[in-house]
Amino acid sequence: MISDKKTSLTNKEAFVRRITKEILSGKWKPGDRLPSERELAAEMGIGKTVVHSGFEQLATMGLVHIKPKSGTFVADYMKIGNIETLNAIVQLNGNELGRDVVKAILDLRLAIEGEALRTLCLCRSTENIVHLRSITKDIRDIADNIGVEELAEHFFIWHREICILSGKSVLTLFMNTTHDVSIAFWANYLRMYGASFAIDRLEQFTDLIEARDGEGAYNLLASGIADYLARLDSNAGS
Amino acid sequence: MISDKKTSLTNKEAFVRRITKEILSGKWKPGDRLPSERELAAEMGIGKTVVHSGFEQLATMGLVHIKPKSGTFVADYMKIGNIETLNAIVQLNGNELGRDVVKAILDLRLAIEGEALRTLCLCRSTENIVHLRSITKDIRDIADNIGVEELAEHFFIWHREICILSGKSVLTLFMNTTHDVSIAFWANYLRMYGASFAIDRLEQFTDLIEARDGEGAYNLLASGIADYLARLDSNAGS
DNA sequence: GCAACCATCTGGTCCGACCAGTTCAATTTT
DNA sequence: AAAATTGAACTGGTCGGACCAGATGGTTGC
Numbered sequence: 001m002i003s004d005k006k007t008s009l010t011n012k013e014a015f016v017r018r019i020t021k022e023i024l025s026g027k028w029k030p031g032d033r034l035p036s037e038r039e040l041a042a043e044m045g046i047g048k049t050v051v052h053s054g055f056e057q058l059a060t061m062g063l064v065h066i067k068p069k070s071g072t073f074v075a076d077y078m079k080i081g082n083i084e085t086l087n088a089i090v091q092l093n094g095n096e097l098g099r100d101v102v103k104a105i106l107d108l109r110l111a112i113e114g115e116a117l118r119t120l121c122l123c124r125s126t127e128n129i130v131h132l133r134s135i136t137k138d139i140r141d142i143a144d145n146i147g148v149e150e151l152a153e154h155f156f157i158w159h160r161e162i163c164i165l166s167g168k169s170v171l172t173l174f175m176n177t178t179h180d181v182s183i184a185f186w187a188n189y190l191r192m193y194g195a196s197f198a199i200d201r202l203e204q205f206t207d208l209i210e211a212r213d214g215e216g217a218y219n220l221l222a223s224g225i226a227d228y229l230a231r232l233d234s235n236a237g238s
Numbered sequence: 239m240i241s242d243k244k245t246s247l248t249n250k251e252a253f254v255r256r257i258t259k260e261i262l263s264g265k266w267k268p269g270d271r272l273p274s275e276r277e278l279a280a281e282m283g284i285g286k287t288v289v290h291s292g293f294e295q296l297a298t299m300g301l302v303h304i305k306p307k308s309g310t311f312v313a314d315y316m317k318i319g320n321i322e323t324l325n326a327i328v329q330l331n332g333n334e335l336g337r338d339v340v341k342a343i344l345d346l347r348l349a350i351e352g353e354a355l356r357t358l359c360l361c362r363s364t365e366n367i368v369h370l371r372s373i374t375k376d377i378r379d380i381a382d383n384i385g386v387e388e389l390a391e392h393f394f395i396w397h398r399e400i401c402i403l404s405g406k407s408v409l410t411l412f413m414n415t416t417h418d419v420s421i422a423f424w425a426n427y428l429r430m431y432g433a434s435f436a437i438d439r440l441e442q443f444t445d446l447i448e449a450r451d452g453e454g455a456y457n458l459l460a461s462g463i464a465d466y467l468a469r470l471d472s473n474a475g476s
Numbered sequence: 477g478c479a480a481c482c483a484t485c486t487g488g489t490c491c492g493a494c495c496a497g498t499t500c501a502a503t504t505t506t
Numbered sequence: 507a508a509a510a511t512t513g514a515a516c517t518g519g520t521c522g523g524a525c526c527a528g529a530t531g532g533t534t535g536c
Contacts, residue, residue, distance in 0.1 A: 010519075010520070011520075011521080012519090012520080036485075036486065036487080037486080037487065038485090038486085038487095041522090046520095046521075046522090047520080047521045047522045047523080048487095048521095048522075048523085049287070049489095049490090049520085049521065049522070049523090050520075050521070050522090052487075052488075052489095053291065053294070055487090056291075060298055066487075067486090067487085067529095068486080068487050068488070068528075068529090069485090069486050069487055069488085069527075069528045069529045069530090070485095070486060070487075070528085070529055070530080071485095071486065071487080071529095072486095072487080104407065104408040104411075105408075107353075107406040107407075107408045107409065108408045108409075108412070110353060111349050111350055111352070111353035111354075111406075111409060112349055114349070114352075114353060115345075115348060115349035115352060115353070116349075168342075168345040168349075169342065169345075170342035170343075170345045170346045171345065171346075171349060173342075174346070174412075248488075248489070249489075249490080250488090250489075250490095274516080274517065274518080275517080275518065275519095276516095276517085276518095284490080284491095285489085285490045285491045285492080286490095286491080286492085286518095287489085287490065287491070287492090287520095287521095288489075288490065288491090290518075290519075290520095291489095293518090304518070305498095305517090305518085306496095306497075306498090306517080306518050306519070307496070307497040307498050307499090307516090307517050307518055307519080308497085308498055308499080308517060308518075309498095309517065309518080310517095310518080
């Protein structure tokens with residue numbers, strides 16, 4: 001479920017990756033007009049249909065803006081883009097996440113999960129607590145025997161469980177769309193803090209939810225995020 | 239900016255609308271296997287490429303799941319879909335929003351804007367307050383002379399401004415992706431409460447931000463949403 | 477100097493052919 | 507009779523070339 005290695009790229013995938021890389025690397029800047037579909041198709045030796053389909057995909061990611069009968073332009077993706085843009089950045093850069101991207105992910109987690117925590121604290125049942133303690137124990141049992149990427153997947157699932165239990169399905173929806181980006185974050189986090197520390201925090205969250213302390217749970221999340229960002233900045237300065 | 243009337247549909251648009259309608263109406267249920275691309279193409283008298291492109295679009299909306307070389311299946315869109323799914327529902331149903339969709343939008347607004355309000359209360363400048371009062375006055379000045387749809391656009395922009403001023407750009411990103419869905423909501427809200435009441439609330443928000451009362455601003459948002467949902471339910475029962 | 481014009485370029489749509497992986501029933505082997 | 511093998515008939519994925527209509531920008535005619 002985790003590995004999704006692509007050994008051979010299709011022409012369309014190759015095209016999308018190339019343009020994405022060129023835009024994010026700064027070769028093309030927001031407002032620039034990209035070469036025409038025919039031009040790019042001829043240059044890469046592929047069909048115009050493929051280029052067109054690729055541009056459509058880039059447009060849904062918010063990286064480009066298609067102006068019919070006129071041209072395709074690089075969008076101001078940091079302003080008008082959506083979460084797909086973040087996913088694209090992560091998929092391209094792998095584990096080398098820029099500070100801005102990490103900050104964006106954490107801002108989002110605080111908003112979505114913070115609200116989920118507040119809601120869950122208001123409506124949590126005894127079964128919810130038992131369930132959370134159970135999956136936390138599962139993670140602790142296997143933490144030493146699996147890789148950091150797989151462990152990151154479990155942390156993602158744990159936090160998504162908070163959204164599911166809160167009953168606000170739209171929060172879960174959003175968590176799903178941040179999957180790729182979240183995995184990359186958790187992998188970084190686990191490498192920095194270690195698995196034991198991270199799992200302890202899961203138990204602290206559960207305690208606060210059991211005590212129906214919404215503010216406390218929110219503050220634990222917020223302070224953890226602030227601490228992580230501070231460490232990131234101090235490491236960058238070293 | 240608001241009107242986006244399509245007088246003539248392309249084959250692809252017609253196909254996407256048809257399948258979307260059939261899925262949301264319940265003709266196809268999650269897990270069902272849809273007819274093959276060739277079958278649908280022949281039935282509608284269009285090219286297979288068009289059907290394929292349409293399925294790709296439906297897949298990005300989270301409505302279907304494409305299993306290569308095997309078939310296209312209806313996705314459990316309420317669980318694995320994303321915000322595009324909500325937009326699709328709104329575009330199909332127009333102003334006739336189901337209760338579940340409205341609830342989802344409001345859950346989302348509370349999470350995103352609630353966080354933006356808290357953040358803004360911590361970092362607001364005097365200029366921010368002046369700016370908010372200025373655009374609020376602008377809305378009040380023109381409220382009586384424009385239609386409810388256009389007014390809804392202004393309310394959307396006002397609330398997006400909260401995200402922008404908070405400095406957390408990812409929240410603005412998410413607000414952008416909810417544009418269509420938000421406009422539909424505000425139009426409903428304004429018809430229910432009237433413009434005057436809604437604009438008064440904008441001023442109350444500004445007062446609380448000026449007082450750096452993050453909890454108060456959050457509670458104003460939350461109570462407003464709860465009240466709206468309660469009115470919605472009581473109307474449904476009449 | 478200005479307005480009308482038109483060749484050219486753009487993205488949008490569409491088709492029919494081909495590719496490669498999946499599926500499953502008929503066939504062969506054990 | 508049961509299990510393994512095969513292979514034909516599907517599936518979605520790719521592709522290039524054709525055509526459309528709107529945008530563009532230089533040229534022509536006034």
